[in-house]
Each structure stands twice: as C-alpha cells, then as structure tokens.
Amino acid sequence: VERRLPMSNPDYEPFYAFIDKNDLHLQKCSQCGRVRFPVSPVCYECLSSAWEWTKVSGRGRVISWVVFRRQYYDEFPAPYTVLQVELEDGPRLTANLLDFPPEDVTMDMPVSVSYEKLPGGRALLQFRADPTS
C-alpha cells in the first residue's frame, strides 16, 4: 500500500527537501537567533522575515506518545506509535517510533532522528530509540 507524503506548501518545501536528503534542518532567525518550528515565513519571536536553515542534532526525548489501536489507514496496520519529541534544540516534532514495541515506550525516553525511505526518492522524518544517550 502506498504511503502518503506530508502535505507541503512553499514554506515547507525546503524543510522536506532536507529530509529527502536524510538531513534535519530547522529555521533559525537571522535577527534574534530563535530556532523555530512549525515552519513559518516569519519569526514568532521578532517577526523578522530573514532566516537561515540550520542543521540540528535530531536528538531529543519523548514528551508524550499514543498508540493507535484502531486502524484508520490501509497503510498503517494497528498498532503503531505516534510520539512527540522535544529536540535538544527546543522545538517539538511529531513522528512515529520505528522498530520499538509500543508497550515499552516511556516518558523522557531518548530518541534520535531516523529517515524512512519512501518511493520516488522521498523520505519521511522518523525517530528511533537512542541507546547512545
């Protein structure tokens, strides 16, 4: 079954282009230095429209998670885990936790970014448990 890609728009295209190259970059405000997410044309701190894409470590910790037990999509057989991760660099991201039993997830568990290969040279940002932390 075909996996769906994230919905994009001109603001998000560079973000997803980095992910396709297995790279995680976030916007960093050129005026105040704030690293931000979600992707936005302006800095929420100072409203500056100037930013650069900055590479972040992709390491973080689980701040909450859910386990889908009901199946909603053909391509997602239940159960599967969706978590929110607080990155070392501040922002929180949502993704799945790959190759890890849902019942063993714990709060504050260290995770690091991983990339799931999708057809057409695309990739999806994901997380894996990080045993090195």
Added chain:
Amino acid sequence: MTKFDAAIVGVGMTDIGRFPNRSNLDCAAEAFKLALDDAGMDRSEVDGLAINIGFPLGVDYDEFAVAMGLDIKYVNQSWSHGRFTGTVLHAAALAVSAGMADCIACVTGMGRGKLGQVGGAHDSEGGRPGGGGHSERPEYGMTAPAGGAAMAARRYFSRFGASSEDLAHVCITFRHHASLNPAAVRREPITMEDHQNSRYIVEPLHLLDCCQTSDGGAVALITRTDRARSAKKEAVRLLSAQGVRSGREEYIFSTRGLGIEQQSNFVSGPTESDLRAFQLAGLRPADVDALYTYDAFSPLVWFVLERFGHCEPGEAPSFVNSGGVGLEGRLPMNTNGGLLSEGHLAGWNHIVELVRQFRGECGPRQLKKIDVAQWATSFGDSLLFGRLT
C-alpha cells in the same frame, strides 16, 4: 462591566441518534420550529442566523434561510468545528446587544453519525501543511481528534500520576446523568470494568472515553433582554463571555503549560485571562452551580476544571472520582450526559440542557439550585449564564 444585553429565549432539539433517512436540514427545521414554540415567537421575528456547523457536516445559513422562508439581515457562520460553539453564541449575543439584529437563531442541524468514521483517508482538513487543527499528521497515521486528545491525556497522566481508571469516573458519571435523560443516545449505566474492557481507540483512550458521534438538530433563539422578558417561558441571560484562546502556549486539547506541541512546560492555576469572563460578570468560579463543557473526550473535563479555577492543577481526577461533578456534587457537569453519552450536537445540546435546567424542566436529573451556569472548554472560551432579574 458586561456589555451583553442578551438572553436565550427559546430552545428546541430533535431526537439525537443515527438518522440515515433524515437530512441535516430536516433536523434543523424541526429544532427551529420547536424553539419558536418554546419562545412563543413567530418566525417573522427571526432576523439573524448564527451557524457553527455547516456543510458538509451540517446546514449552511443560506440553505436554511431559503428553506424556512426567512428574511435575514445578520449572518455569522464559523469554521465548522465544535470549538466555536461558545463563540457563535456570544457573537450572536453581541450582535443583538448592538442592535444589529433583534432575534438570532443559532441553528445546528448536523450529521456526524452519517459521515461515519472521524479521521482517516477522507479527512482533508487534517492534511493541512504542518499539521491539522487537532495535531493530525496523516503521513504518520496521526489522525482523528482522538489522537490529539490521547497525546494530551498521556502527558497529564505522567505529570500528575493519573490513569485511565481515573478517566473512567468521568465517563461513569456522565453516563449516570444520561440514564436519567430520555433523549440520550446511551442510557445503560457503565462500570469501571466496562470502561477498562472497552477497546482502545488511541491508547490511552478507550472507546468509552470518546463521544457519541450523532445526527440531530438543536436551535437556540437569542434576543435582547427587554424582548426576553415577554418570552413564553423563562429566558436565560448571558452575563459575560470570553473567547477561544490561541497561540504557542495553547493546545486545543489541554490546559496551558502541559508542554504539548510548542507549549511551555509549567504547572499553574488559571491565569487572569482564563478568569476574564468571571471578572466581567463580577463572579467567581465558586459561584457556578453547573458547568457545561465540550466533552468530546473524557480528559477534556479535567482540563476545564483546572483551567477555570474549579480545581487546583492535578486535582481534577480526585475531584471527579469523589463525585464532585455528579448531580449531588459541588459542581455538577454535563447534566444531560454530555457528548460522551447524550450525544454530539457540537455542544448545542448542552446549551439546550442548560436552559432547561434554569427552568426546572429536567425531571429526575433536575438540579436543586442553579442561578449561575458556565459553558467553558479546553479551547479557553467561557460563557456565564444567569437568570433575568
């Protein structure tokens, strides 16, 4: 000081359930006629329409006006989400207060039951770039409002040591209320075992933590208070209101400070802003005799209790577990059974119940005392209601 000069003068509601053979317009029409009769008013007096749930989930203002033979001079139709129930109601109240209209019908005719599963491949709104309005991320299988509510519940559990068994008490209490309400979709009492044995939808939320998606209609008629005094039955005054909150510190299914999405992570009681409606009305949380909330999922009840100063942070579960929100409790909530058990007319069924409670029309679930009632949600809006004096 409040600028509101408005009251609910009449309410009407259809049966709630699954009605595959009834259109949303048909449900709205029945509720409208019931509300007119309840208020003792003729449709010629209705010159405004306020709609919360439009197509494809509900009836739009234009088709309703045409079908009912109305001549409308004021319209407000919101984003078709239950988060705007209170907003649509207080906007209508402001509009009549300002003389923009004399009688506004807040009309809901909706068919959530007809549309089937909430979330999944057919949910286009959830595919908004960057995530949907309830944290949907279809590329990760994160879909349906239940996903976002479960995310907040898990974090609350962890922070305050609460559990799914605690959530069960919310569901059991509201089901008891529904058992006393002939209009409710689910009336059979439930136990802790029923709750814990019901299947997980999005863990940690079980099936019984999720509301009853329904079809039906509900209408509330709003006028200025001078007109309300000559209504057929007792009218219920809107004392004050505050709107839905939004920003990085807000997450639709939580209190502030829970640390979901981009919220900060801190523990605090209500802010001054959370208590704004109380301040405008010269009231305190302790003055509220009944609280109505958008209980699409059981944890939202805790968030509301804590956000609006009815419980200290982390204490909502023990308050609910000890009967605090029951009919005999310190703060009865969702006496109709709520979205969890009466059914889901986007909370307009709660507004109907609130009015009927003021009038003493609620039979075995009638509250002994109700002089101040509150509609408040985890989205941050709050409306205070009282008697016309």
